[in-house]
Amino acid sequence: MCGIWALFGSDDCLSVQCLSAMKIAHRGPDAFRFENVNGYTNCCFGFHRLAVVDQLFGMQPIRLKKYPYLWLCYNGEIYNHKKMQQHFEFEYQTKVDGEIILHLYDKGGIEQTICMLDGVFAFILLDTANKKVFLGRDTYGVRPLFKAMTEDGFLAVCSEAKGLVTLKHSTTPFLKVEPFLPGHYEVLDLKPNGKVASVEMVKYHHCRDEPLHALYDNVEKLFPGFEIETVKNNLRILFNNAVKKRLMTDRRIACLLSGGLDSSLVAATLLKQLKEAQVQYTLQTFAIGMEDSPDLLAARKVANHIGSEHHEVLFNSEEGIQALDEVIFSLETYDITTVRASVGMYLISKYIRKNTDSVVIFSGEGSDELTQGYIYFHKVRGRNENCCVCQKQSCWCFWNFSYLFVK
DSSP states (O other): OOEEEEEESOSSOHHHHHHHHGGGGGGOBSEEEEEEETTEEEEEEEEEEOOOSOTTTOOSSEEETTEEEEEEEEEEEETTHHHHHHHHTOOOSSSOTTHHHHHHHHHHHHHHHHHTOOEEEEEEEEETTTTEEEEEEOTTOOSOOEEEEOTTOOEEEESSGGGTTTOOBTTBSSOOEEEOOTTEEEEEEEOTTSOEEEEEEEEOOOTTSOOGGGGGOOOOOOOOSOOHHHHHHHHHHHHHHHHHGGGOOSSEEEEEOOSSHHHHHHHHHHHHHHHHTTOSSOOEEEEEESTTOHHHHHHHHHHHHHTOEEEEEEOOHHHHHHTHHHHHHHHTOOOHHHHHHHHHHHHHHHHHHHHOOEEEEEOOTTHHHHTTOSGGGGGSSOTTSOOTTTOOSSOSHHHHHHHHHHO
């Protein structure tokens, strides 16, 4: 992950405001940069980098010689950037996947650009030639993005709310910080004084609709129908593709492993694909739990079966309690289920950071949430209520969400 931060139309000294951006320094341990916008002394970008691709030319905001009026700060991965580059014959200046956003925008504007991105992302795009600012976030909100905007046009944007809450502005003692909606982009006019005015907020994609970038995918052909063999074959194709496209990195890859269905499938598929890619290191897998935890036993069994370099992290209840404050601060939520699930994730992430050189970590997280895998989801809607996806009372949507998740 990386951390992005930007201000437009600040009334206060930018060198003081930039201190707020340091509150997300944990998102980018490899490098950071602050950069003012030419001609707008009260506008600024901040970026904390975790170098995953192109360690030499990957700093942000990204600016290209061909488009001197465009500034881009983004967090995420654009999986189809090479496919788009080849299809439209764009001339790249870097090896950074996010560069495709600038080329697509110059070619077809913001709506076509964001619809063509297969990936997880949050971005801030500035066009000083046309006096526009664009904010965008991926369909499921995998990458976080928060914003605060005042009535007089001061705009602040950040990967985490903590990078905005202490900002100063003359018209209000406290900024109202809100999450930017997943699956949306916003267009704002940039005024000569550096302040902005929102023009429109657009929902560009719904998870039940096929994305525009699917027209250019090289995924093996899928077949329609709900026959069990057809469903299984389509899931196999999509799942394999979902793992494969995420191998896009120059850093070491590893995988969290609980021994359950989701993480075990990811780990086994990942190891197979790393071998096919002739990667010159053994896949590391990581499991966490208390002593004699069933997860540890199951993960150990799976690791032995697939042949990974397996690590087990033990913790006790006291260590879990001690981590709570930092976990809640990092998550920016008091939601009980989220906090409970994140304590182990926090502790195992600390272990990986301290004891290994693995940087890109796969996991089975998210699938239960998205595909209604937990038992309490059975109570989400009544028997006579329509499905929120297809608007039918009897449907396959909960089962077939897995299509959409891996697509």
